[in-house]
Amino acid sequence: MMDAFDRFGLLINDRVVRTPVAIASMAGIVDADYVLERAEHIGLAFIGGYSIDRPTMDAAQSVASSGDRREFICDDPVTELQAQNAKMEKSDVVLGVNLRGSSPEAFRVIAQALGSAIVYEIDAHCRQPEMIAAGCGEYYLKNTEKLLTVVRELKNEGVTVSVKIRAGVANDDRALAKKLWGAGADILHVDLMDFGTAKLRQIRNSCPLMLIANNSINTFERMKDMLSHGADIISLARQSDSRTLAGLDAAITRYADEDGWYNAPKQLCRGGDIRSLTFCCMPVKECPLIPTLARINLPREDYIRMKMEGVKGTPLDDGKQTCFGSLAWCCKTSSPCMFRNMTLKQVGLSNKEYMRLKRDLSDTIMGRVFHDVSTDKRS
Incomplete structure (x- = not known):
């Protein structure tokens, strides 16, 4: 079992x-x-x-x-x-x-x-x-x-x-x-x-x-x-x-x-639920991430800190060649990305292992959102 x-x-x-x-x-x-x-x-x-x-x-x-x-x-x-x-x-x-x-x-x-x-x-x-x-x-x-x-x-x-x-x-x-x-x-x-x-x-x-x-x-x-x-x-x-x-x-x-993650959410920009924050990048451009963070009363700085702390000491902490310097900000394996794939190969991480680590990060985010953030409006 x-x-x-x-x-x-x-x-x-x-x-x-x-x-x-x-x-x-x-x-x-x-x-x-x-x-x-x-x-x-x-x-x-x-x-x-x-x-x-x-x-x-x-x-x-x-x-x-x-x-x-x-x-x-x-x-x-x-x-x-x-x-x-x-x-x-x-x-x-x-x-x-x-x-x-x-x-x-x-x-x-x-x-x-x-x-x-x-x-x-x-x-x-x-x-x-x-x-x-x-x-x-x-x-x-x-x-x-x-x-x-x-x-x-x-x-x-x-x-x-x-x-x-x-x-x-x-x-x-x-x-x-x-x-x-x-x-x-x-x-x-x-x-x-x-x-x-x-x-x-x-x-x-x-x-x-x-x-x-x-x-x-x-x-x-x-x-x-x-x-x-x-x-x-x-x-x-x-x-x-x-x-x-x-x-x-x-x-x-x-x-x-x-x-590696049987019920992985769709990415937020494609209609995903809150769990998909694990796949989101830095909040630096106008996209569904910004209004989502506002709806769940999660300040951008807290979101950034939460994700960086969530991957500290894990393989997702690597990724200097990725867009934002860490695999914490990278998307699903179903989305093509040369920089993510190159980093995964360099650190010896399979797509399956990567998705499992993203699931762990999502669990951390969900705990933060529902147990530490007070909100009355989510959709």
């Missing part, structure tokens, strides 16, 4: 996520058996959704009785989820449970029964009228203070919290992402609907949470597009068949082994 960590750098609950391909929950369909049949090609899976209190259990019964949708129907959700968890214990797949509850207490009961080894995903995504009337699903996106309360209560149990949302339902997805981060959420699982990468980039620029992108991501090109705009992981639901999952897993593994 260490190879997978070196390749992707993904950890959840101190467990290596072997590939950034996940299965999203589908009520009445995705359970432990469904996941285990596909375990070879995924790193993370959310079973469920499971209704965990009387209002949502009644709603599930009503939805199922219509015949249009399947649901997981059980009178004792604790026992059912313990049984599902037990089936997954020997699997390398990191397990998450997607929960439909109408009160913080309902989520606390499940967390106390199952412990801290799994991810608890609050379903703020379901749009069935019965579920919304029961006080869960999209109800939480219109009543965000109640959602934040559930996040806080779960975090008080010392567990990892994911929130599954549908983009475009809340008044402002960027503001919601910030609030969820502030409340203690660890993962934001976003059904992008028809919004695409622009929405994902906005959310990435609003919080440092692990981001899972969802909705029709069933080709490698679509997957790469999501990863390059801020996603850490992509998830599939209806098309989570073994063939599609295997293809995505193989393609992203091959790409990571060749490139």
Whole structure:
């Protein structure tokens, strides 16, 4: 599993996520058996959704009785989820449970029964009228203070919290992402609907949470597009068949082994998110860098100092023949540059190693931006 960590750098609950391909929950369909049949090609899976209190259990019964949708129907959700968890214990797949509850207490009961080894995903995504009337699903996106309360209560149990949302339902997805981060959420699982990468980039620029992108991501090109705009992981639901999952897993593994940074952002001048500051040059000309630094309240001098300190003692500190005297200011390997390539050859640094070092620098920048810089406006 260490190879997978070196390749992707993904950890959840101190467990290596072997590939950034996940299965999203589908009520009445995705359970432990469904996941285990596909375990070879995924790193993370959310079973469920499971209704965990009387209002949502009644709603599930009503939805199922219509015949249009399947649901997981059980009178004792604790026992059912313990049984599902037990089936997954020997699997390398990191397990998450997607929960439909109408009160913080309902989520606390499940967390106390199952412990801290799994991810608890609050379903703020379901749009069935019965579920919304029961006080869960999209109800939480219109009543965000109640959602934040559930996040806080779960975090008080010392567990990892994911929130599954549908983009475009809340008044402002960027503001919601910030609030969820502030409340203690660890993962934001976003059904992008028809919004695409622009929405994902906005959310990435609003919080440092692990981001899972969802909705029709069933080709490698679509997957790469999501990863390059801020996603850490992509998830599939209806098309989570073994063939599609295997293809995505193989393609992203091959790409990571060749490139060195599996979800490297596009460059800022080409629509990249905040992570792409790692590829930006000195702030000496009018380009997207200048307004970006202003939006995140990062003075130019601090930006320069941050990058120079971030590469000190690393091979990126070299590069006297580059435009600004250090590889800290050089762009992605996908962009042709004679001076960068010449320097890499001189210092004996491969393109893959260079991109990994740029990823490390990006992590430093993200920590500085989100933990040291106060801001209310990112886009």
